Amino acid sequence: MSNSSNKQKSNVHKFIERFNYSIFPTLLGSLFTLYLTEKVKGRVKSSFDSKLENIKNSNNMELSKFQAEINSLKSRENFKFTKLHEKRLVVMEVTYKLINEVLNELHRYVNPLKMLEQGKNFVENDNILQDIFLKKHSEFTTHYINNRFYFDTETKKIIDNYLSDVREAYDLYNEQHSFRQMGERPDR
Numbered sequence: 001m002s003n004s005s006n007k008q009k010s011n012v013h014k015f016i017e018r019f020n021y022s023i024f025p026t027l028l029g030s031l032f033t034l035y036l037t038e039k040v041k042g043r044v045k046s047s048f049d050s051k052l053e054n055i056k057n058s059n060n061m062e063l064s065k066f067q068a069e070i071n072s073l074k075s076r077e078n079f080k081f082t083k084l085h086e087k088r089l090v091v092m093e094v095t096y097k098l099i100n101e102v103l104n105e106l107h108r109y110v111n112p113l114k115m116l117e118q119g120k121n122f123v124e125n126d127n128i129l130q131d132i133f134l135k136k137h138s139e140f141t142t143h144y145i146n147n148r149f150y151f152d153t154e155t156k157k158i159i160d161n162y163l164s165d166v167r168e169a170y171d172l173y174n175e176q177h178s179f180r181q182m183g184e185r186p187d188r
Helices: 002-110 122-150 153-181
Strands: none
Touching: 002 122, 002 153, 122 153
């Protein structure tokens, strides 16, 4: 038994020796390779994270600059829009005032029941009223042409129709006025 037991011990011993010489170095090499791989991966990841963080910070700074530029442009555009809106309100106010003045002068000119100024006959009075109306109408027309930009399309159509109607009323009455100036009595 001793021989067989020694032989078994010897076989176990040989196995351990072979293990130490073949598997252990391979295992140790694999562990060392794994360690180096993880160490390199850690360094690459750390380096990558560091570079990524630097790029993010740089991009954040650029985004902040762009946002500041955008805000600056927005405020300039808002300022321009506000100024344009203010100007448009002024133009609308003047337009309304001039339209009322033109209509009043047209009414005075074409009104069949007008008061005559002292010492004036009907034709002289009509000539004065015509001149006043034409000056007001010219003032309004000039204002409208110079500020047409501030009106929307619908308002432009309304004003254009108004001008056409005023021109038509003026032309009808002016024809009769011209006959009176020549001493003729217009047909009614």
